[in-house]
Amino acid sequence: MVTGTLSQAAETDTIDSREIAAKRAMLDDPRPMPDYVKEFLSPEEYAFYSFDPEAAKALMAEAVGFKAPDVVGKIAPEITPGKYTHNDKGNKPGLKALMIPFMYENLFRPAGPPLGATFSEFTVVPTWQYNFGKRYLEATIKNSGQVKVDAQGFMDWKGYKGGLLFPKPSGTDRQKAMQVLYNWLYMYWGADSSTLTLTNKSWDKNFRVMTTMKGASLAIYPGGRVQQQPLGWLDERAQQLGQFKYTLLNYLEPRDMYGTSVMIEDRMDPEAANAFYMYTSLLRRVRKMTGSDVQEVSVGGNVTYDDGGGFHRKLSATQFPYEYKILDDREYLVPEAMTPGATFFITSKDLELKNLKMVRRPLYVFELIQQDSTYIYRRTILYFDKEAFNLYLVENYDQKDRLYRAHYLLPCFDPKTGMWAPSMYTPNYDLRMKQTGIGFQTLSIPQNYTRDQFNLGALGGSVK
Incomplete structure (x- = not known):
């Protein structure tokens, strides 16, 4: 339960992660998606965070300059709302024209090894407008154009005061691509501070379970604050260093990692590396992770820390x-x-997606070509939503240009509060080993955290 006032952050204990996790399991849980924010906040608190979705949609259209339903429907118009199965691949070529190739070729099929998180059928629904929170959109419109980029596309973050960085990407292809990536990397997902739970699980090519990880995550935005005082920057330190977000992940499973914590500090300065710290419960030591460490696979999946989220x-x-x-x-x-x-x-038996709904969305497709041959990937292809700037699919190619890892994101958001889980479900793959991982995170629940929950001395002490 959030404590303190709504206008001023106050020290608080986080919600017990077991209460959040009990609302929905990663697998075999057909219960309706919980209304996490409404269920965990008091009526007064919920009233503070909620708003009229139609008013937010009007602000969204003003901010980004269009409405998604107005710009789709041109490709394969014969694919109309309704149910489709894998048997339609032979007689409805429009499905191939509309779907992302990796998903059409590898995942739209009957369930079974070697890859999981497949789907044999889905329902197409009409395109509708996505939206962010009302206060975030108001800050976006108010501060639009205040963050500039140079000829190479790198931003001057010191002009940032809050809101979406680049609601209308423009310039050269490089500049536009980088602006969309900045929107994603420095996105505000609905609350100045929040908590959620997450589960990662992985299987081999025969669907035998390999690893399981469960954790609880806390987050705070020192930059871009739009809900609680102080607005904008949390303090002078945050503004000077360009500290945008802190994320603290506490491991609850596996047993030998209980008490281990990872803290990530995201900085807006292009030349200031993000800081990664790990507290290991067995050693009772805090270690700063290096550039090679964040290229290692995290527990319970086929994604590196650099692939996180x-x-x-x-x-x-x-x-x-x-x-x-x-x-x-x-x-x-x-x-x-x-x-x-x-x-x-x-x-859990066949790792099959059930009750999947698909929708036409306007997307950008980017290719990032790595210039340093020591990095794990030679190039990466990304599919981004043009309206909400959320990421749908990532393909990572190794230094020999072979498709190495891929993952796709199934987002969730609450139109009444603007709370987003851009990667509520994240199926991920090691294509060399034919391994499948699935990540699951709940919707974030607003909290009133301070810096006290996000310092090195607190690592390992907030597991709950």
Whole structure:
């Protein structure tokens, strides 16, 4: 339960992670998606965070300059709302034209090894507008154009005061691609501070369980604050260092990792590396992770720390620099963003997606070509939503240009509060070993955290 006033952050204990996790399991849970924010906040607190979704949609259209339903429907118009199965692949070529190739070729089929998180059928629904929180959109409109980029696309973050950084990406292809990536990397997902729970699980090519991880995550935004005082920057330190977000992950499972914590400090300065710290419960020591550490696979999946949340890499001219290209700008048929009440679930037996809904969305397709051969990936292809800037699919190619890892994101958000879980479900793959991982995180629940929960001395002491 959030304590303190709504206008001023106050020290608080986080909600017991077991209470959050009990609301929905990662597998075999067909219950309607919980309304996490409404269920865990008091009526007064919920009233503070909620708003009229239609008012937010009007602000969304003003901020980004269009409405998604107005810019789709041109490709394969014969694919109309309704149910489709894998048997339609032979007589409805429009499905292939509309779907992301990796998903159409590898995942749209009957369930079974070697890859999981497949789907044999889905329902196409009409395109609708996505939206962020009302206060975030008001800050976006008010501060639009205040953050500039140079000829190479790198931003001058010191002009940032809150809101979406680049609601209308513009400039060269490189500049536009980088602006969308900045939107993703420095996105505000609905509350100045919040908590959620997460589960990661992985299987081999025969669907035998390999690893399981469960954890609780806390987050605070020292930058871009739009709900609680102080607005904008949390303090002078945050503004001077460009501290945008702190994330603290506490491991609850496996047993030998209980009490281990990872803290990530995201900085907006292109040449200031994000800081990763790990507290190991067995050694009772805090260690700062290096550039090679964040290229290692995290527990319970086939994603590195740099892949965390879909894409978590620094855009830098000196630290693993990229060449940026726009490969496409068009509509695709992708998983619909779930909302409270959704009945989507995944089976444990066949790792099959059930009650999946797909929707036409306008997307950018980017290619990032790594200029440093010591990095784990030679190039990466990303599919981004043009309206909400959420990420749908990532393909990572190794230094020999073989598809190495891929993952796709099934988002969830609450239109009444603007709380987003951009990667509520994240199926992920090691294509060399034919391994499948699935990540699951709940919707974030607003809290009143301070810096006290996000310092090195607190690592390992907040597991609950």
